[in-house]
Amino acid sequence: MKPETLAAQALHAIDDTTGAIVPPVHFATTFARDASYGLRGPMYSRDENPTPVLAEKLLAALEGGAGALVFSSGMAAVAAAFRALLSPGAHVIGPACGYFALRAWMARFCAQWQVQLDMVDTSDLDALSRALRPGVTRLVWIESPANPTWELTDLAAASERAHAAGALVIVDATAATPVHTRALDHGVDIVMHSATKYLGGHSDVLAGALVTRTLDDAWADIARVRHDEGPVLGPMEAYLLIRGMRTLFARVERSSKTALSLAERLATLPGVSVRYPGLPSHPQHAIARRQMERGFGSMLSIQTGGGAETAIGVMKRLRVWMPATSLGGVESLAEHRFTLEGPVTPTPPDLIRLSVGLEHEDDLFEDLRQALAAR
Ligand SMILES: Cc1ncc(COP(=O)(O)O)c(C=O)c1O
Numbered sequence: 057m058k059p060e061t062l063a064a065q066a067l068h069a070i071d072d073t074t075g076a077i078v079p080p081v082h083f084a085t086t087f088a089r090d091a092s093y094g095l096r097g098p099m100y101s102r103d104e105n106p107t108p109v110l111a112e113k114l115l116a117a118l119e120g121g122a123g124a125l126v127f128s129s130g131m132a133a134v135a136a137a138f139r140a141l142l143s144p145g146a147h148v149i150g151p152a153c154g155y156f157a158l159r160a161w162m163a164r165f166c167a168q169w170q171v172q173l174d175m176v177d178t179s180d181l182d183a184l185s186r187a188l189r190p191g192v193t194r195l196v197w198i199e200s201p202a203n204p205t206w207e208l209t210d211l212a213a214a215s216e217r218a219h220a221a222g223a224l225v226i227v228d229a230t231a232a233t234p235v236h237t238r239a240l241d242h243g244v245d246i247v248m249h250s251a252t253k254y255l256g257g258h259s260d261v262l263a264g265a266l267v268t269r270t271l272d273d274a275w276a277d278i279a280r281v282r283h284d285e286g287p288v289l290g291p292m293e294a295y296l297l298i299r300g301m302r303t304l305f306a307r308v309e310r311s312s313k314t315a316l317s318l319a320e321r322l323a324t325l326p327g328v329s330v331r332y333p334g335l336p337s338h339p340q341h342a343i344a345r346r347q348m349e350r351g352f353g354s355m356l357s358i359q360t361g362g363g364a365e366t367a368i369g370v371m372k373r374l375r376v377w378m379p380a381t382s383l384g385g386v387e388s389l390a391e392h393r394f395t396l397e398g399p400v401t402p403t404p405p406d407l408i409r410l411s412v413g414l415e416h417e418d419d420l421f422e423d424l425r426q427a428l429a430a431r
Pocket of ligand 1: 382
């Protein structure tokens with residue numbers, strides 16, 4: 057069946073006992089054994105709970121993966137993978153472009169655990185090849201499109217080079233979502249999502265996920281870390297995540313259509329430059345056309361010119377876009393990333409990140425137009 061069908065019906069979930077077409081939320085942390093003291097199903101919710109398990113099955117189906125694990129946040133998913141896969145002395149390649157807090161955490165983790173870390177712009181395949189150490193590099197971490205500057209990595213080519221060197225590839229595909237890119241089909245080993253964003257889709261649940269191509273030893277190690285250390289997703293959050301995923305395709309197809317049109321209209325405004333994978337001016341537009349389907353995502357960034365003060369001035373004049381961090385919800389958000397990331401960041405000071413939601417395109421454009429016109 058097509059992914060839209062699987063998502064809309066949450067895998068045709070019909071409750072066995074009542075026939076309910078909305079999956080029940082199992083709040084129990086523990087499950088009674090049967091008369092012969094055997095397990096009827098799950099034993100304990102740090103190990104397995106039917107509500108997050110349904111979220112995992114649905115996400116695995118949408119990504120075409122062999123299995124999925126959900127976590128209490130995107131960062132908890134990243135941390136579990138690092139804890140499971142890397143030991144002192146290992147070499148890892150991290151993303152030079154990408155979510156700032158994740159890259160900062162990665163640097164701290166690797167320093168503390170004596171893991172050798174090289175931050176590489178993986179959109180540059182030659183740079184990736186130079187950084188790979190055959191037989192030594194354990195993991196290549198890619199973020200594509202990379203937040204908040206939206207560089208794309210050619211996932212098939214990067215995976216081929218990483219695999220030839222004996223490394224595993226994990227891609228943070230939060231901004232792409234399985235609607236635009238099924239990363240496992242492009243050769244990566246594991247997909248990571250901040251499910252807080254598009255998968256949840258309503259800015260009301262914090263969640264993370266990993267999806268694997270094969271049920272191998274690396275995957276078993278990650279599952280063991282989650283089981284042992286407990287960064288699991290609670291049943292209520294898992295329910296909200298399932299509910300969000302049921303409308304994923306409708307939401308993302310609509311918001312990415314609006315994003316493309318906004319990117320085109322914003323690019324006509326004087327003194328404004330736009331970063332969006334769907335524009336021919338984007339440096340990896342050709343890769344985007346090959347690697348993304350049903351649109352180019354709902355995230356874009358603009359540069360206002362004039363530095364941080366000018367960009368913050370624009371932020372203060374916005375009336376429709378909400379001035380908040382995060383992304384992927386039904387309401388459009390704008391953020392001055394430089395304020396958050398500070399002077400050490402590679403993010404340009406005049407950049408405003410835009411997460412396009414489900415409002416009318418004209419309202420979103422007009423708000424930005426008036427805010428930019430007063431620069
Ligand atoms: C691309 C990306 N990866 C990972 C994360 C971290 O996810 P979470 O906030 O769910 O821990 C974020 C959060 O903003 C993100 O944008």
